[in-house]
Amino acid sequence: MPRKSQESWNPIRRTRLENHKTLEQFSHECKVHIQAVYLNEMGMYPTVLPAISRRLVEHYGRSPTEIEEEYQYYVVRKRLAFGVEHQPYDFGESDLSRNPVKSFRTTLGYNTAFGFATAIAVNPTLIRRVESCKVEDFPKHLVQALRDINLSARDVEELQLRHREYFYSGIGKVKSVRGSVS
Numbered sequence: 174m175p176r177k178s179q180e181s182w183n184p185i186r187r188t189r190l191e192n193h194k195t196l197e198q199f200s201h202e203c204k205v206h207i208q209a210v211y212l213n214e215m216g217m218y219p220t221v222l223p224a225i226s227r228r229l230v231e232h233y234g235r236s237p238t239e240i241e242e243e244y245q246y247y248v249v250r251k252r253l254a255f256g257v258e259h260q261p262y263d264f265g266e267s268d269l270s271r272n273p274v275k276s277f278r279t280t281l282g283y284n285t286a287f288g289f290a291t292a293i294a295v296n297p298t299l300i301r302r303v304e305s306c307k308v309e310d311f312p313k314h315l316v317q318a319l320r321d322i323n324l325s326a327r328d329v330e331e332l333q334l335r336h337r338e339y340f341y342s343g344i345g346k347v348k349s350v351r352g353s354v355s
Contacts (some may be wrong), residue, residue, distance in 0.1 A: 175353055181244075182243075182247040183215075183216065183244065183252055184240050184243035184244055184247070185210070185221065185229070187226060188233050188235060189214075196210055196211060199228075203224045203225050203227075203228045204224055205225065209224075209225075212223065213225055215291050216244070216247055216251050216302070217291065217295060217296050217297065220244065220245075226241070247279055247284070248294045249321055251293075251294045252293055252322045253321065253322075253323070254317075255292055255293055255322045256321070256323030257323075260323055262328060267335055269338060269344060270344065271339075272347065273332060273335035273336050274303050274304050274332065274336055275304050276346070286300040286301050286304060287300075293319075295314055296314070297314055299314060299315045301316065303336060306340050308340075309337060309340050309341075310333065311329075311333050311336065316329060316333075319332070322341065
């Protein structure tokens with residue numbers, strides 16, 4: 174499905190464009206960083222940011238409930254489209270020498286955590302924290318996103334189990350320590 178049509182489902186972007194506002198202008202109006210608006214327009218936050226929602230309500234006559242419902246609908250549609258495009262999923266053999274989440278996203282054609290996060294509508298920090306072994310378990314928003322892209326509950330559990338094995342092996346922590354700049 175074309176990316177542009179997916180973006181038009183987002184109530185933030187749609188309202189901004191209908192009112193002929195650039196990202197810069199709109200972010201200035203909301204008193205948030207331009208990146209915050211961009212990430213919200215891409216569906217990468219669990220909800221519409223309060224400053225953005227307030228601006229849409231107070232100056233563009235939108236209903237807060239309607240904004241949030243449309244936003245959640247956008248996120249779910251984006252994830253469902255991802256699932257349709259990428260199914261069936263194949264995890265391959267378990268391999269402790271490779272990060273399972275990174276392996277999963279690269280087999281789907283996403284070379285960066287940010288690109289994958291954008292595609293499945295989650296905050297890229299979630300993906301980065303999991304891939305760098307900063308968390309033992311998947312954050313609940315990542316679990317929900319994986320379910321929304323039509324990854325079966327069994328496959329989500331399998332991916333999380335592989336992540337835990339990788340986490341406890343210490344390999345990911347060693348790689349991230351070696352890769353860091355002191």
